[in-house]
Amino acid sequence: MIRMEHLDIVLPGFCVRDVNLDVADGEFFALIGPTGSGKSLVLESVAGLVPQARGRITVAGRDVTALPPERRGVGIVYQDNALFPHLSVMENITYGLRYHRLAGDEAARRVEWLVDVLGLSRIRERGVCNLSGGEQQRVSLARALAVNPPVLLLDEPLSALDPNFREEIRALLKTLHAELGTTFFMVTHDFAEALFLAERVGVLRDGALEQVGPVRDVFCRPRTPFVAEFVGMKNVFEAHFAPGEAVFHGLRCPLPHPVADGCGHVALRPEDLVLSRDGGIPDHYVRYEGNVRTVCDLGFVYEVAVRCGSADFRALMDRRSLMESDIRSGDAVSVGFSAGAVHAF
Numbered sequence: 041m042i043r044m045e046h047l048d049i050v051l052p053g054f055c056v057r058d059v060n061l062d063v064a065d066g067e068f069f070a071l072i073g074p075t076g077s078g079k080s081l082v083l084e085s086v087a088g089l090v091p092q093a094r095g096r097i098t099v100a101g102r103d104v105t106a107l108p109p110e111r112r113g114v115g116i117v118y119q120d121n122a123l124f125p126h127l128s129v130m131e132n133i134t135y136g137l138r139y140h141r142l143a144g145d146e147a148a149r150r151v152e153w154l155v156d157v158l159g160l161s162r163i164r165e166r167g168v169c170n171l172s173g174g175e176q177q178r179v180s181l182a183r184a185l186a187v188n189p190p191v192l193l194l195d196e197p198l199s200a201l202d203p204n205f206r207e208e209i210r211a212l213l214k215t216l217h218a219e220l221g222t223t224f225f226m227v228t229h230d231f232a233e234a235l236f237l238a239e240r241v242g243v244l245r246d247g248a249l250e251q252v253g254p255v256r257d258v259f260c261r262p263r264t265p266f267v268a269e270f271v272g273m274k275n276v277f278e279a280h281f282a283p284g285e286a287v288f289h290g291l292r293c294p295l296p297h298p299v300a301d302g303c304g305h306v307a308l309r310p311e312d313l314v315l316s317r318d319g320g321i322p323d324h325y326v327r328y329e330g331n332v333r334t335v336c337d338l339g340f341v342y343e344v345a346v347r348c349g350s351a352d353f354r355a356l357m358d359r360r361s362l363m364e365s366d367i368r369s370g371d372a373v374s375v376g377f378s379a380g381a382v383h384a385f
């Protein structure tokens with residue numbers, strides 16, 4: 041549905057380099073990466089809002105590289121919703137219908153369906169300026185989808201919302217995608233969002249794609265240290281591989297799958313580590329001894345940093361486990377994990 045071939049965008053001080061990407065018809069694809077990695081530029085080049093220096097963009101089989109934004113067949117939803125402030129909710133939603141010559145029963149039914157699914161019935165005649173952030177974002181989703189675009193581009197649609205609205209809009213995005221079959225192409229720097237919504241993701245780093253794949257694959261089997269850290273692995277170590285095991289920072293670790301001998305990395309998710317002060321690590325777990333360096337309150341969970349030899353591990357613990365195990369900074373602890381949790385690459 042969307043194809044980018046050898047896409048380059050050249051700006052003073054920043055370049056997007058040789059992006060090649062295929063997004064399938066009806067897919068929910070998320071382009072993820074840290075702030076400033078070029079995600080919005082790639083999305084805007086699909087929309088025709090940023091000129092590319094090289095490459096070709098195809099939408100629904102049509103080469104749109106040279107077409108203006110309004111002829112590309114894409115809808116767009118921004119982080120800050122960009123509604124027309126002088127128009128009502130319904131006027132905003134139906135604004136594009138006339139331009140796209142979409143009057144008639146089918147368009148009216150679609151608008152009513154969107155108003156209903158997005159919970160806008162009660163506020164349809166209101167002006168948009170005094171709506172809550174969540175309501176405004178629901179209106180902008182309805183406006184973008186009212187003209188039935190084959191592709192909906194979403195530029196960080198949740199990041200300006202407070203946490204309650206974020207969950208609500210996230211769930212609505214999932215429903216809309218499942219019901220409409222529209223291809224969704226979303227940009228976000230929040231991997232958890234992509235994990236909840238997307239079928240596949242592409243990870244952008246400094247203007248270049250570093251890994252593309254099914255979201256679970258990228259989550260569990262990152263191919264580079266950068267992707268591993270971006271998806272929250274937290275424990276990424278340079279390692280030397282020998283038959284059946286990895287050695288890193290002087291620690292030996294069995295490998296769940298055969299890996300070619302030589303150098304590489306091992307990575308562990310912080311939630312896969314178990315900490316204990318009294319040796320209470322299951323016998324079949326890999327186990328190292330170390331000292332707690334810091335205990336950091338992250339809100340719902342605690343991140344506990346433990347040094348074992350010269351390796352710094354980071355584990356996540358919920359409040360109850362932390363209280364029950366009475367782990368504090370400076371304590372001697374065991375760090376344990378199942379060999380199956382080790383990702384080697």
Ligand SMILES: Nc1ncnc2c1ncn2[C@@H]1O[C@H](COP(=O)(O)OP(=O)(O)OP(=O)(O)O)[C@@H](O)[C@H]1O
Nearest residue numbers: 051052054073074075076077078079080081082229
């Ligand atoms: N019109 C422009 N002219 C020059 N530089 C630009 C322009 N637009 C964006 N940039 C720069 O290009 C880089 C990538 O910007 P972009 O907005 O695509 O990043 P992003 O990954 O979407 O980041 P964020 O998550 O913060 O939105 C940034 O350094 C930005 O300052």
